Amino acid sequence: MTMTVHVKLYSRFRRHLPKEAQGEANVELPEGATLARLLDQLNISGRVQLVSVNDEPEPDRDRILQQGDNVRIFPFVVGG
Amino acid sequence: MPYGYTGKVLHVDLTTGKMEVEEPGEGFFRKYMGGSALGSYYALKLMPAGTDALGPDNVLVLSLGVTTGAAISGQSRVTATAKSPLTGAIGDAQAGGFWPAEAKGAGYDALVFTGKAEKPVYLWISDGQAELRDASHLWGKVTGEVDAAIKQELGDEKVQVLQCGPAGEKQVRYACIINMSNRANGRTGMGAVMGSKNLKAVAVRGHKRPEVADRKALAALARWGAQNLEDSGVYGMTLNGTADVLGYQNEVGGLPTRNWESGSFEGYEALTGEVMTDTILKEGDTCYACVVRCKRVVETEWQGHKVEPLYGGPEYETLATLGSYCGVSDLDAVAYANQLCNMYGLDTISAGATVAFAMDCFEQGLIGLEDTGGVDLRFGNAEAMVQMVEQIAQREGFGNVLAEGTGRVARRLGPEAEKLAVVVKNHDLPAHMPEVKRSLGLIYAVNPFGADHQSSEHDPAYEGDFDGYRERLAQLDLLEQQPEFSLSPEKIRFALYTEQFYSLLDSINVCQFVYGPAWHLYGPNQLVEMARAVTGWDLSLWELMKVGERRLNLMRAFNTREGFGREDDVLPPKLAKPRKGGPSEGMTFEPEELERAKDIYYGMCGWDQQGVPTRAKLEELSIDWVAEAIGL
Numbered sequence: 159m160t161m162t163v164h165v166k167l168y169s170r171f172r173r174h175l176p177k178e179a180q181g182e183a184n185v186e187l188p189e190g191a192t193l194a195r196l197l198d199q200l201n202i203s204g205r206v207q208l209v210s211v212n213d214e215p216e217p218d219r220d221r222i223l224q225q226g227d228n229v230r231i232f233p234f235v236v237g238g
Numbered sequence: 239m240p241y242g243y244t245g246k247v248l249h250v251d252l253t254t255g256k257m258e259v260e261e262p263g264e265g266f267f268r269k270y271m272g273g274s275a276l277g278s279y280y281a282l283k284l285m286p287a288g289t290d291a292l293g294p295d296n297v298l299v300l301s302l303g304v305t306t307g308a309a310i311s312g313q314s315r316v317t318a319t320a321k322s323p324l325t326g327a328i329g330d331a332q333a334g335g336f337w338p339a340e341a342k343g344a345g346y347d348a349l350v351f352t353g354k355a356e357k358p359v360y361l362w363i364s365d366g367q368a369e370l371r372d373a374s375h376l377w378g379k380v381t382g383e384v385d386a387a388i389k390q391e392l393g394d395e396k397v398q399v400l401q402c403g404p405a406g407e408k409q410v411r412y413a414c415i416i417n418m419s420n421r422a423n424g425r426t427g428m429g430a431v432m433g434s435k436n437l438k439a440v441a442v443r444g445h446k447r448p449e450v451a452d453r454k455a456l457a458a459l460a461r462w463g464a465q466n467l468e469d470s471g472v473y474g475m476t477l478n479g480t481a482d483v484l485g486y487q488n489e490v491g492g493l494p495t496r497n498w499e500s501g502s503f504e505g506y507e508a509l510t511g512e513v514m515t516d517t518i519l520k521e522g523d524t525c526y527a528c529v530v531r532c533k534r535v536v537e538t539e540w541q542g543h544k545v546e547p548l549y550g551g552p553e554y555e556t557l558a559t560l561g562s563y564c565g566v567s568d569l570d571a572v573a574y575a576n577q578l579c580n581m582y583g584l585d586t587i588s589a590g591a592t593v594a595f596a597m598d599c600f601e602q603g604l605i606g607l608e609d610t611g612g613v614d615l616r617f618g619n620a621e622a623m624v625q626m627v628e629q630i631a632q633r634e635g636f637g638n639v640l641a642e643g644t645g646r647v648a649r650r651l652g653p654e655a656e657k658l659a660v661v662v663k664n665h666d667l668p669a670h671m672p673e674v675k676r677s678l679g680l681i682y683a684v685n686p687f688g689a690d691h692q693s694s695e696h697d698p699a700y701e702g703d704f705d706g707y708r709e710r711l712a713q714l715d716l717l718e719q720q721p722e723f724s725l726s727p728e729k730i731r732f733a734l735y736t737e738q739f740y741s742l743l744d745s746i747n748v749c750q751f752v753y754g755p756a757w758h759l760y761g762p763n764q765l766v767e768m769a770r771a772v773t774g775w776d777l778s779l780w781e782l783m784k785v786g787e788r789r790l791n792l793m794r795a796f797n798t799r800e801g802f803g804r805e806d807d808v809l810p811p812k813l814a815k816p817r818k819g820g821p822s823e824g825m826t827f828e829p830e831e832l833e834r835a836k837d838i839y840y841g842m843c844g845w846d847q848q849g850v851p852t853r854a855k856l857e858e859l860s861i862d863w864v865a866e867a868i869g870l
């Protein structure tokens with residue numbers, strides 16, 4: 159059984175999706191998959207600064223995702 | 239012949255038209271390096287106490303640094319220093335572009351302007367030869383026109399032009415200095431000082447820059463930078479400009495919205511760097527020799543007005559101040575207002591923040607249509623925002639009132655308006671919120687030229703354990719990452735040491751995106767390597783950090799002489815009221831927390847509890863002459 163979560167990637171992480179996706183995609187995962195699994199599948203490692211699930215910051219990478227979750231992922235970003 | 243710098247300072251008396259070249263010697267350049275330390279030195283030495291910032295006695299210094307013009311990223315910077323017409327304290331602003339490197343080639347490390355020209359003039363420097371020329375025909379023209387006109391009359395497209403726009407001529411208190419029509423010495427009203435002196439522009443052209451001491455070492459470091467850019471934290475700016483951070487700021491409740499009522503903006507998505515990249519971005523742009531290319535060039539239209547590539551594109555700060563501060567989520571409107579600021583020479587931060595403050599007053603009923611000349615100054619009204627920016631730039635209508643700056647307008651309107659003024663020392667807060675970055679709140683309060691976001695490292699770098707950044711912070715003896723939202727003594731050390739490091743960057747005069755203590759392209763030890771390779775001096779990080787500390791003490795001493803003290807190092811009352819909505823809902827920054835932090839900070843600085851440098855501290859920094867200058 160699979161489920162679909164909606165992800166939005168920011169800054170350099172957008173390059174983990176095809177350009178035309180403009181940083182957004184529906185990602186299929188096995189049911190019961192964790193946040194860590196999602197990051198793995200997207201090939202995101204390194205300096206992750208913030209992940210939020212359904213508008214709440216989620217520091218726990220073992221969080222089990224649900225069908226239809228909205229996930230936003232930010233690398234360490236800066237600007238002046 | 240020195241390596242990296244020319245050793246020459248050009249003094250220009252605009253009243254008499256007399257010019258003199260000073261050669262202060264190697265020891266002077268090693269001690270002050272350039273930029274803001276050098277500018278503060280001349281401001282303190284040459285300006286009498288209590289000088290009118292818009293009068294002829296103000297001293298305006300445009301300074302480069304000992305490494306400006308070398309073939310490596312981030313060195314092409316110019317600092318403007320003078321007494322600020324906005325704050326009454328020391329004024330200070332940096333800009334990049336190609337002007338600084340060209341100015342080095344033209345033969346000087348710094349230009350010191352005193353007096354006031356009888357008629358508008360511009361200074362033309364070509365390979366060491368300086369000449370004041372009539373600028374009457376350029377007065378009143380916008381930056382793009384002046385840039386083109388000067389190049390044409392000098393018959394050389396490669397001339398670089400730095401200028402005050404019409405806003406500077408009209409002495410808008412937060413008028414900026416512009417070069418290339420799109421790079422700004424943005425803050426503290428340095429353009430108004432230029433305008434008050436009838437100095438329209440400085441055009442430079444140089445064919446020979448000073449030699450570098452160790453070309454091979456410099457080239458190796460430049461190569462390393464190009465090879466490691468993609469792994470560096472600054473790379474997001476290559477992709478999306480400084481606005482790369484906007485989405486994150488909103489996500490953590492740190493994007494000032496509707497004059498700081500809230501830290502998250504429902505319309506933020508239209509303003510992100512990513513959306514700008516996907517829509518109106520024409521290309522990235524750069525400063526001389528920089529591989530980062532963080533500058534934006536946009537092309538679009540707003541209500542029939544063209545937004546032209548010549549005027550660049552909005553930075554993060556601009557998208558926030560002209561956008562979320564005003565409740566405006568129309569990217570084209572912000573891009574157009576940004577163009578107006580660059581055409582007329584207005585600091586986008588203070589322009590947007592002042593309009594947002596006026597909108598707040600309007601919404602609260604403290605001003606009405608009869609005051610605004612019929613402009614419906616409600617949050618979210620993009621037309622009203624653009625109209626006000628235009629009026630401020632030209633000192634027309636209600637814009638003429640707002641041209642005096644948030645603090646002065648608030649005092650005129652009374653205590654209720656003062657509660658809405660988000661300023662420190664009359665300087666509008668930039669778009670990073672102390673509620674979520676606590677040590678930045680301390681720096682906003684104590685920074686000599688008013689609240690500033692480029693004067694220390696922001697808290698997140700010391701709140702998470704990021705590979706590579708940890709090691710660089712350790713070079714500054716910052717070894718113990720702190721929990722989120724803390725303002726512990728260890729966090730205050732972080733604020734102070736990174737403040738001293740950023741102060742060094744503004745003195746040696748390099749870009750704070752390229753060199754820095756954490757996520758930047760190059761770390762602290764690499765800055766030392768770069769400076770050694772360029773100057774040939776046997777420098778250490780210890781020696782360079784002392785330059786940074788020296789600058790802060792010079793600026794602080796200037797302010798002491800002007801009557802500033804501990805009571806001026808305070809945050810606006812609005813920050814003590816809870817933010818509304820989003821992740822920072824209910825968050826505040828209370829005066830008690832700030833006062834506790836100041837006790838520790840002043841102590842760590844070697845200042846007394848009034849925030850005045852002690853004689854012993856000035857002696858330790860080998861600037862005992864400053865003690866005499868401020869009557870210690």
Ligand code: SF4
Binds near residue numbers: 313314334532
């Ligand atoms: S990082 Fe950006 S602002 Fe700094 S020197 Fe490079 S292009 Fe200029």
